Structure formats: C-alpha cells, structure tokens
Amino acid sequence: MNRIEGQISGIQVSGSLSLVSVDCKGILLKSIIIDTPDTSDYLATGTKVQLLFKETEIVIAKPGVREISLQNRILAVISAIKQGDLLCSVILESDLGTLEAIISTNAVADLSLQPGIEVLAMIKLNEIMLSPC
Template structure:
C-alpha cells in the first residue's frame, strides 16, 4: 500500500459524501469519501491525514499531453523496477516520498521505462483512501 502524508485544504459535501482536496508536498490530490465533517472528526480543513492507495491502482503515463478526466497527477522519477513475465513493479520517487506501481509486463515494455525517466502517476479519485491517527 502506498502512503503519503497530506493536509486537508478543502471539503465539499453532498448528502453523505465528501470530496476532499489534499495538499501533498507541492501538489493537490482529490479523493471522495463516504463521510462528512459531521460524521467524522478527522474531516477538518488543516488536518494531517495519510493518503493511501494500492500499487495496482497506480496508472503510469509517459509524455502525457491533452486534457483527461483523471484529476490526480503526480510527476515522479523512476528509481528502480523489477520485471517479471506477467507483472512489473516500478518504484518511483515523488519529492521525499516513494510511490510503487504494479503494471503488466506488456504495459511496461510499451512505455519503455528506464531508470531516471520522468513518469506521470495517475490515480482515480475513488481509489484514494484516507487514514488518521
């Protein structure tokens, strides 16, 4: 599981759902949670939270251009990778944090991933979870 630290900067609530914007290092990430500030004490602007997402939910793109609906985009540097017959594990650095992605070998070969490449990490809004102490 990938884990980053972030601070809540905005919360928009509709019924029992909240769209939460987080500042993680120098970027803004967005998640949707089935909670509201009224039902969960941790949902307060300014609070520090853990931003969690699975390795298999990390989409990778190289030289991405154009407008896409995916809101969560993080530019990272490839530090290492392990190639298997079916899957590949890629370790990326984002500032002082590490993000791991697991993608198919076909996708890895198609992207021609090398160490020190700049890769854009994409994460769907509904694939990010929040945790607090």
C-alpha cells in the same frame, strides 16, 4: 500500500459524499469518500491525514497527457523496475517520496519504461483512502 502524508485543504459535500482536497508538500491530491464532516470528526480543514492507495491503483503515463479524467497526478522518475513474466513493480521517486506501481510487463515494454525516465503517476479519486494521523 502507498502512503503519503498531507493536510486537508478543502472539503466539498454532496449528500453522504465528500470530495476532500489534501495538500501534500504543495501537490494537491483529491479523494472522494463516503463520509462527511458531520459523520467523521477528522474531516476538517487543517487536519493531517495519510492518503493510502494500492500499488495496482497507479496509472503510469509519459508526461504530456492533457485530456484525461484522472485528476491526481504526481510527477516522478522511475528509479527501478522489477520485472516479472506478467507484472512489473515500478519504483517511482517523486517530491512526495517513493511510490510503487504494479503494471503489466506488456505496458512497461509498450511505453519503453526504464530507470531514469520521467513519468506521471495518476490515481483515481475513489481509489485513495484517508486516515487521520
């Protein structure tokens, strides 16, 4: 499980859903959750939280991707690739720390991924869970 610490910088509410913006060392990440400030005490601007997401929820792209709906984008450098027959563990170093992505071995080959290459790690809004610190 990937874990990143940050501070809630904004909350938009619609019905029982909240779009929570979190400042993580100057990088803005967002999560959509089924909770509101009325139902969860920790949902307040300034609250420190952990963002949690599975290794399988990271999409990797080479920099330059412009038109895509994924809003959470973290610039990173591949530090290692642990290759398996079907899946690979791709270790990424970013300003937010070390992240791990699990993608198909075919995708690693198709993108010519290797250590030292700069990539974008992208995560869908609904795949990030929030936990108060």
